[in-house]
Amino acid sequence: MSDLIAEQVSRVKARIRRLRPEGGVKIMAVTKNRSYEESLAAIRAGVDLVGENRVQEARDKWREKPPVPLHLIGHLQTNKVKYATELFDGIDSVDSERVAEALNARLEAPRPVMLQLNGGREASKTGVHPDLAIRFLAEASRWPHLVFNGIMAVLPLAVDSSAAEEKRIRQFMQEIGEVWRMCREEQFPWAPLAELSMGMSGDYEWAVEAGSTMVRLGTVLFGSRSGI
Numbered sequence: 001m002s003d004l005i006a007e008q009v010s011r012v013k014a015r016i017r018r019l020r021p022e023g024g025v026k027i028m029a030v031t032k033n034r035s036y037e038e039s040l041a042a043i044r045a046g047v048d049l050v051g052e053n054r055v056q057e058a059r060d061k062w063r064e065k066p067p068v069p070l071h072l073i074g075h076l077q078t079n080k081v082k083y084a085t086e087l088f089d090g091i092d093s094v095d096s097e098r099v100a101e102a103l104n105a106r107l108e109a110p111r112p113v114m115l116q117l118n119g120g121r122e123a124s125k126t127g128v129h130p131d132l133a134i135r136f137l138a139e140a141s142r143w144p145h146l147v148f149n150g151i152m153a154v155l156p157l158a159v160d161s162s163a164a165e166e167k168r169i170r171q172f173m174q175e176i177g178e179v180w181r182m183c184r185e186e187q188f189p190w191a192p193l194a195e196l197s198m199g200m201s202g203d204y205e206w207a208v209e210a211g212s213t214m215v216r217l218g219t220v221l222f223g224s225r226s227g228i
């Protein structure tokens, strides 16, 4: 099992290197629904960080902190904020003012977070509308404990492997890339926006081509999810 995971990590790294020879793309292993052993195998194989979707699952799995940064990438319920701030090095899923407010109130010192954008404006997903990203960040100085170090894009999954679908998804990625660059140009001291977290197993190569600096990979590293 760990050999397979190591092989997949190497394969993904090679593909990313081909697309971005100068480097600068981090690999996050998304370890939701994966065992502790599988998760550790990915870390040993050289991923840069680990992402979890649910606070409770992450608490159960990571009683001992992993040797790479641990980030939250799923929606944060406000009753879990205390545990989240104790456990995670970064919270990439700040998807609303409500979440920002709750995190800021609980934290005592600045913590890196990311603004989550709903790149496809899907009703089923949380996240700030891309058109409102600049305004959201401009007003973020009122949360002095949040340092917005990136944008995390959630995007529609391609429904099939047609060229039209590829074009549709790539357009969303292009748009998010532009929003990220525009927001960076504002140079808000509280929003350095070093990272653009974009791209999952099915579309990470397109995301790297669109400027992503962090891809979030589950299936392509670990295989299809069993059970759920």
Ligand SMILES: *Cc1c(COP(=O)(O)O)cnc(C)c1O
Pocket: 030, 032, 053, 073, 074, 200, 201, 202, 216, 217, 218, 219, 220
């Ligand atoms: C599950 C998940 C991923 C990884 O999805 P795969 O398609 O398995 O690579 C990435 N980002 C978020 C927010 C997720 O929930």
